[in-house]
Amino acid sequence: MNYLLVLVGPTAVGKTAHSIALAQALQCEIVSCDSRQFYKEMSLGTAVPEVHELAAAPHHFIQHKSIHETYNVGMYEKEALAKLDELYTKSNTAILVGGSGLYVDAVLNGMDAFPPIEAAIRESIQAHYAAHGIEYLQNELKRLDPAYYHTIQTENPQTLQNPQRLMRFVEVCVGTTKPYSSFLQKSKVIRNFTPILIGLEAAREMLYERINLRVDQMMEKGLVQEVKTLQNEQDNNALQTVGYKELFAHLNGNCTLVEAVEAIKQNTRRYAKRQLTWFKRNPNTQWFNYQTSTSTLLEYINSKRL
Numbered sequence: 001m002n003y004l005l006v007l008v009g010p011t012a013v014g015k016t017a018h019s020i021a022l023a024q025a026l027q028c029e030i031v032s033c034d035s036r037q038f039y040k041e042m043s044l045g046t047a048v049p050e051v052h053e054l055a056a057a058p059h060h061f062i063q064h065k066s067i068h069e070t071y072n073v074g075m076y077e078k079e080a081l082a083k084l085d086e087l088y089t090k091s092n093t094a095i096l097v098g099g100s101g102l103y104v105d106a107v108l109n110g111m112d113a114f115p116p117i118e119a120a121i122r123e124s125i126q127a128h129y130a131a132h133g134i135e136y137l138q139n140e141l142k143r144l145d146p147a148y149y150h151t152i153q154t155e156n157p158q159t160l161q162n163p164q165r166l167m168r169f170v171e172v173c174v175g176t177t178k179p180y181s182s183f184l185q186k187s188k189v190i191r192n193f194t195p196i197l198i199g200l201e202a203a204r205e206m207l208y209e210r211i212n213l214r215v216d217q218m219m220e221k222g223l224v225q226e227v228k229t230l231q232n233e234q235d236n237n238a239l240q241t242v243g244y245k246e247l248f249a250h251l252n253g254n255c256t257l258v259e260a261v262e263a264i265k266q267n268t269r270r271y272a273k274r275q276l277t278w279f280k281r282n283p284n285t286q287w288f289n290y291q292t293s294t295s296t297l298l299e300y301i302n303s304k305r306l
Contacts, residue, residue, distance in 0.1 A: 002088045002193040003305055007097040008104060008279045009200035010272035012210040014290045016049050018200060019097040021294040022301075023057035028091045031080055032061040033098030033107065036241055038076075039067045041230060044223045045243035047214065067230075067238040077106040084193065093305075094193075101156075101278035110189035117175035125171050129163060137166035141180075144173035148181035155277055158270075164237060196304045197285040198297065201276065206290075208269055215265050218243065227251065242267045 005026075007019050023030050032038075036046040040063040048063060060083050065071050080096075084107075087094045096107060128136050138160055142149040148169070152159045159165050169180045176183075202210065227247040230239060234248045243264050250260035279285060286300060 001092065001305075003093045004084065004107075004191075004193040004195045005093060005095045005301060006104060006108070006195050006197045007095060007200065008099065008101075008197070008285065009290070010207060010275040011047070011099050011268060012214045012272065013200045013202055013207060014210075015097050015099070015200055016047075016053060018290075018294070018297065019095050020049075020053055020057045022297060023095055025294060025298055026091075026093050026095075026301075028093045028095060029058040029060065029087050030095045030097055031083055031087075032059060033080070033096050033100055033103045035073075035076075035098075035100040035103055037062055037098075038065045038071060039063065039238050040065065041067050041233075042226075042238070042244070044218050044221050044226045045241075047218070067233060067236050073103055073106050074111050076103055077111055080107050081191075088193070099275050101275065108191070108195055112184050114172055114183050115176055117171045121175045122167070122171050125167050125174065129167060134161065134163050134166065137163060137170055140170045141166060141173070144170065145179035145181055148179060151181070155281070156274055158274060162240075194304075195284075196301055197282060198300070199279055199285045199287040200290045200292075201287055202290045207272060211268050211272060212265050215243075215261065215268060219261060223247065224257070242271055 005022065005028075007015055007022070009015055019030050034046070036042065037048050038061060039046075042048075043063070049059065054062065061076070061080065080103075084094055096104065098104065125137075125140075138149075141152075172178075172180045172183065201207075223243065224247060227244055228251065230236075230244070231248065231251055233239060234244075239245070239248075246255075246260045246263040246267065249255050249263075250257050255263070288297065288300075
């Protein structure tokens with residue numbers, strides 16, 4: 001029997017340290033599931049594990065892509081499953097760790113199958129977006145699939161500000177004349193592992209304190225300099241993320257550095273709240289305080305592996 005220990009939780013809660021301790025205790029390897037850490041050009045702003053942390057346990061899917069490469073959740077699912085198959089030839093346990101809920105779900109439950117969409121429909125929607133802005137996409141999704149719009153608005157509102165995702169939703173609705181949500185997977189896929197889901201959480205005040213401290217540390221390590229090297233790439237989709245877009249706004253003269261840093265902290269806190277909302281949906285996740293000892297986590301894991 002193969003087991004996949006899935007360690008999830010909000011940003012800055014301490015997933016990296018716990019995953020390394022568990023990997024060492026279980027003598028297994030770590031598959032990262034943080035879509036912000038895939039890109040080699042983005043280190044400080046995505047809190048990539050330190051060199052000594054990466055050396056403490058074998059890691060996979062950390063800075064393995066360039067922001068100039070096309071990469072998405074479907075590609076990640078295939079590569080992650082292939083890597084897990086490889087890891088299971090060495091150990092019957094592997095660790096999946098990260099805060100990107102959509103990517104975790106893809107590994108555990110698979111991606112939904114959608115029919116092909118005519119290029120003309122896609123181009124028409126892109127043209128309407130260019131002419132009328134993101135509100136056009138939001139209104140179209142609300143009109144064509146109100147139930148899914150409400151789900152996004154409740155569980156992951158940031159998606160309503162992502163034009164690439166919205167264009168995809170709308171093109172499926174238009175191209176198939178069916179709601180996007182009607183194609184969402186109804187049957188569970190079969191995996192060659194049994195997942196053991198562990199969530200890490202902290203009191204809100206403590207989590208916010210950890211987030212604020214992490215942002216201050218990022219700034220001390222040179223986040224502004226990292227973002228400056230990427231300023232010519234600021235329209236790249238991979239860079240439309242917290243920690244980069246706020247500093248681009250500062251470098252473009254739209255706010256002070258103090259205002260940008262405060263915006264990073266605020267947006268990171270909001271992101272953490274959305275992560276918790278996403279992960280709390282799964283009733284199979286066992287939640288632990290972020291200060292829980294490795295031995296206690298191992299006791300729970302071993303109880304599920306019997």
